[in-house]
Amino acid sequence: MSETAYLPTTPHELTARGWDQLDVILVTGDSYIDSPFIGAAVIGRVLEAAGYRVGIVAQPDPANPQDIARLGEPALFWGVTAGSVDSLVANYTANKKKRRDDDYTPGGQNNRRPDRASIVYANWIRRAFKNTRPIVLGGIEASLRRVAHYDYWDNTLRRSLLFDAKADYLLYGLAESSVLELAAHLRSGADPSAVRGLCYIAAQKPEGALELPSFEQVSTDKLAFIEMFHSFYQNNDPITARRLAQRHGNRWLVHNPPAPYLTQPQMDAVFALPFQRGQHPHYQAQGPVRALETIRFSISTHRGCYGECNFCAIAVHEGRTVHWRSEDSILAEAAALTALPGFKGILQDVGGPTANMYGFECDKKVTKGPCPDRRCLYPVVCSALRPNHSKQTRLLRRLRELPGVRKVFVASGIRYDLILKDRQFGRAYLKEIVEHHVSGQMKVAPEHTQAHVLQKMGKPGPQSLLDFKAQFDALSREVKKEQYLTYYLIAAYPGCSEADMLALRQFTSQQLQTHPEQVQIFTPTPSTYASLMYYTEMDPFTRQPLFVEKDPQRKERQKQIVLEKAPLPPARKPSAARGSGRK
Structure with missing residues (x-):
């Protein structure tokens, strides 16, 4: 693939284009992968389509910080991202051990993304x-x-x-429209402080802004931090959000309301941009990136998630309202994939944050925003949502009929409670998945089986899992396929004890007739309710004390309780001191 098909990343490419300066330079902690699944590539292509000259400095050399200057200085702004994953999540395990591998680095060795990459790159x-x-x-x-x-x-x-990071601005969320508006303001010399989806630092609190408890308050008062997070979380929808302000010392963080979600034609236009679906040749020469194995021949059908699992950050990044591409847009992308070198007739994934949220939403939420006092799927699926899987079933069938396509997999997570709730089309959708879109095993994510732990996660109870398994097994027999469910599970979640993990093991053995092999230790990531629970050791909705396992060895033991096949000694009961991490 020619370098000229990509955004420039070397001085040679600027010379070849006859450019002496770029308008925008994007710096990223990932290798330069030109794909609609990679944020830096999307922002770069969106700006390019609007007429801006854009370059990418991918994974500037940690041994030579001057590498960040290889494309010179931009005329408008620097765009800095740590990459597709928070740099500390990318660099460390749940028990804070250094990771050796990085799926976004050539050759797979984790040696190019600095800790707190956003801060480091801004300093460089x-x-x-x-x-x-x-x-x-x-x-x-x-x-x-x-x-x-x-x-x-x-x-x-x-x-x-x-x-x-001592940066000038921060754009949050998916940011396609925000970055175009910001670029236009900077080009014209206008004040960008009203751009939606933008955060900036000010000397004074803007008039009318909702004041959050200050950084100094939340640092010393856990109840104030809980109050702050509730206000932050409830002001993340474009329809209902207010401008927020939070004092940090003698200055203010100003957090503008989110940008409106892209319309369907706007989404379709983004995915029609000339992504090369590969790694830039400059970086390809350094070795392949494993991320391409899963995204090169995959298709994103929609954005957002109304699942609102308490350990997941999608709600504050992509939003709680689902919006989707047109079938024609998705089919056109699939047809283009069949023409790419290396395509063997298999679409590896067709989905989104949750695969089966394509094509339906709550009518009230679309016009008035999310309900402030209830969730769409917890504790049960809201009666106003009305799941309808018919559009996704039709889409999958049309994809299977495309010339050159032999197999279409749905590898993204599926909410089985939505399938069970959809009494008109849910079973037909599941049969479609079972018969045509599963390869031996289908992954689901119950995360746990104990009711009080699931309540802290915001996940449905175990009965829906059993009901779904019965349907899956029956349909697999009906289509004469030997297929199995595999389960993602979490250990050491706030509120979870060793006794809970032992009960989980017994449930999976007796009720699911399986021995789980995929258990991960909970990692508290920024801006989730689960991390709020972990830090405060309280249920943020009741303010009641909450057991939290913080000892690394005992976290690992929780995981091994489920994974080990040998009989285990009785689980120990949690103590307040052990739960708080204090000696």
Whole structure:
């Protein structure tokens, strides 16, 4: 693939284009993968389509910080992202051990993404260019650290990333429309402080802004931190959100309301941009990236998730309202994939944050925003949602009929409670999946089986899992396929004890007739209710004390209780001292 098909990343490519300066330079902690699944590539292509000259400095050399200056200085702004994963999540396990592998680095070795990459890159830029153009933070690391937040790796509250990185602006969420509006303001010299989806630092609190408890307050008062997070969480929808302001010392973080969700034609236009679906040749020469194995021939059908699992950050990054692409857009992308080198007739995934949320939403939420006092799926599926799987079933059938397509997999997670709730089309959808879109095993994510732990997760009870398994097994027999469910499970979640993990093991053995092999230790990531529980050791909805396992060895024991096949000794009961991490 020719370098000219990609956004430029080397001085040679600028010379070849006859450019002496770029308008925007994006710096990312990932290798440059030109794919609609990669945020930096999407933002770069969106700006390019609007007429801006855009370049990418991917994984600047940690041994040579001057590498960040290889494309010169931009005329408008620097865009800085840690990459597709928060840099500390990418670099460390749940027990804070250094990871050796990185799926977004050539060759797979984890040696190119610095800890707190957004801060590091901003510092390198200022070191290379004094009084440089504005630095704009973006991506998942910035989005989830945009207000005062709990940082698991420091085990403390940290300021908004804007202050620690000493950046000028922060764009949160998916940001296609926000970045275009910001670029237009900077090009014209206009004040961008009203751009939606933007955070910035001000000397004064804007008039009418909702004041959050200050950084100093939340750092010393866990109840104030809970209050702050509730207000932050409830002001993340474009229809209902207010502008927020939070004092940090003698300055203010100003958090504008989210940008409106893209319309369907706008989404279709983004996915029609000329993504090359590969790694830029400059980086390909350094080795392949494993991420391409799963995304090169996959299709994203929709954005957002109304599941609102308490350990998941999608609600504050992509939003609680689902919006989807047209069938024609998805089919056109699939047809284009069949023409790519290396395509063997298999679409590896067709889905989104949750696969079976395509094509339906709550009519009230679309016009009035999410309900402030209830959730769409917890404790049960809301009667106003009315799940309807007919559109996704039709889409999957049309994809299977495309010339050159032999197999279409649905590898994204599926909410089985939605399938059970859809009494008109749910069974037909599941039969479609079972017969045509599963390869031996289907992955589901119950996460746990104990009611009080599931309540802290915001997940449905175990009966819906059993009902779904019965349907899945019956349909597999009906289509004469030997297929199985595999289960994602979480250990050491707030509220979970060793006794709970032993009960989980017994449930999976006796009720599910399986021995789980995929158990992960809970990682507290910024801006989730689960991390709020972990830090405060309280249920944020009741303010009642909550057992939290914080000892690394005992976290590992919780995991091994489920994984080990040998008989285990009785589980120990939690103590308040052990739960709080105190000796």
